[in-house]
Amino acid sequence: MITGELKSKVDRLWETFWSNGISNPLSVIEQISYLLFIKQLDDKELAKEKKARRLNRPVKDPLFPEDKQHCRWSHFKNLDDPEKMLEVVREDVFPFIKQLKGSEQESNYSRYMKDATFLISSPALLANAVEQIDQMLADLEQQARTAQHSNYVDLMGDLYEYMLSKLTNSGQNGQFRTPRHIIRMMVELVDPGPGEIICDPACGTGGFLVSAADYVKNKKDAEGNHLINIPENREHYQQGMFYGYDFDATMLRIGSMNMILHGIEGSKIESCDSLSQNRSEISESFSLILANPPFKGSVEKSTIAKDLTKIVSTTKTELLFLALFLRLLKVGGRAAVIVPDGVLFGSQKAYQTIRKTIVEDHKLEGLIAMPSGVFKPYAGVSTAVLIFTKTNAGGTDNVWFYQMKADGLSLDDKRQPVEENDIPDIVQRWKNRDPEKDSNRTGKAFFVPKDEIKDNNYDLSINRYKEIEYEEVEYEPPKVILRKLQDLENDIQQDLDALENLIK
Structure with a gap:
């Protein structure tokens, strides 16, 4: 399970989108999903490069061609100019992942990207979101290294499930998130x-x-x-x-x-x-x-x-x-x-x-x-x-x-x-x-x-089919109940009379 601190970081990321004009929960999840997918592609490429260096071989089936190296998370996250970062992600990175061809994992997600829309129009929002996601996943990796009975993949799944828990709106056709x-x-x-x-x-x-x-x-x-x-x-x-x-x-x-x-x-x-x-x-x-x-x-x-x-x-x-x-x-x-x-x-x-x-x-x-x-x-x-x-x-x-x-x-x-x-x-x-x-x-x-x-x-x-057990309840005789009601009414009347004397 992810920690309360990580949940707080997810909440802060969500609020960042909300305060910058993207308030529809589905839209927020979508935009975060795009960024997570881009980050995951780069992590996969980094792992391939590390293995290739260890074996002293070229990278096998690279995800990013030479002319697309600037589309990598590890590249654009270090750009000092938020305007330039937004330009790179919107004009190059996003179109790249929409037409991505590769392993089953990439194609499973990228084939549904044809009609996807990149809604982040604020350079400050993108830079802020990239920084928060980068730090959040670094913390997740650290938790996976230190926590017993946990691994990075399980924690990443837990993190995304927590994001999905914020989907609180029912669909138009009667579908809604099952607890x-x-x-x-x-x-x-x-x-x-x-x-x-x-x-x-x-x-x-x-x-x-x-x-x-x-x-x-x-x-x-x-x-x-x-x-x-x-x-x-x-x-x-x-x-x-x-x-x-x-x-x-x-x-x-x-x-x-x-x-x-x-x-x-x-x-x-x-x-x-x-x-x-x-x-x-x-x-x-x-x-x-x-x-x-x-x-x-x-x-x-x-x-x-x-x-x-x-x-x-x-x-x-x-x-x-x-x-x-x-x-x-x-x-x-x-x-x-x-x-x-x-x-x-x-x-x-x-x-x-x-x-x-x-x-x-x-x-x-x-x-x-x-x-x-x-x-x-x-x-x-x-x-x-x-x-x-x-x-x-x-x-x-x-x-x-x-x-x-x-x-x-x-x-x-x-x-x-x-x-x-x-x-x-x-x-x-x-x-x-x-x-x-x-x-x-x-x-x-x-x-x-x-x-x-x-x-x-x-x-x-x-x-x-269920049978209901009825318990027998014994009540006092009606005359006794009536007498108690009359006594209660008399007490109320006496209190009212006393109150009236006080305000004369």
């Missing part, structure tokens, strides 16, 4: 392994992919050895494990940078409208889907992919995404996804159809009902986590329900840390769930047989 502790909970529940092929079809900033990557990287075998250290696992982790799709160019840039800064060079973050009929043929490709798709709105019927309308006839995005998950998963593949409450109990035919499809044709394993405050301050919508496996042959026998009351943060707009937190209990109970034991429907967790769900038109709202 990282909810993401981590979902990843723990599905327990991804080193052989997974993981996808988020509405990836945004890449939070689910990053969390899954961290989980896999830290996974160990029975002897305590990291599974990621096996060569074939490492290669798959870097080149074939992570896929993300989004149609927002800004999100693609931020998501790609997030993966790169977490040390994942070969993730496939692609520009794609996942619900469109123009979507690339990627069906039945993934073993695990983690997602929080857009909750509201509809799409134009003529643009919807035909393979989705075969599953459910609707234009509602929250239902189409569930159909999409079923199309993208391999047989045996799992999904942990967030859905709005309306999906669980909606009475329209499309809602019942998608629920029936998941319950009857596949295996619905669990549902976690979350309180409405989980997504504040972005939105107050009530949501749930669905966990299911694609089988194409049914398999739902009993569905595990859990009613989350608290997630470790207050459920108001401030979202301050609180002691109450159901997440550890959710993970522990999920791992040890047993239909024979988890039968008490007055508790937080219990199983419901598939036949009962079927009899209720596949209604998945937890309140349909």
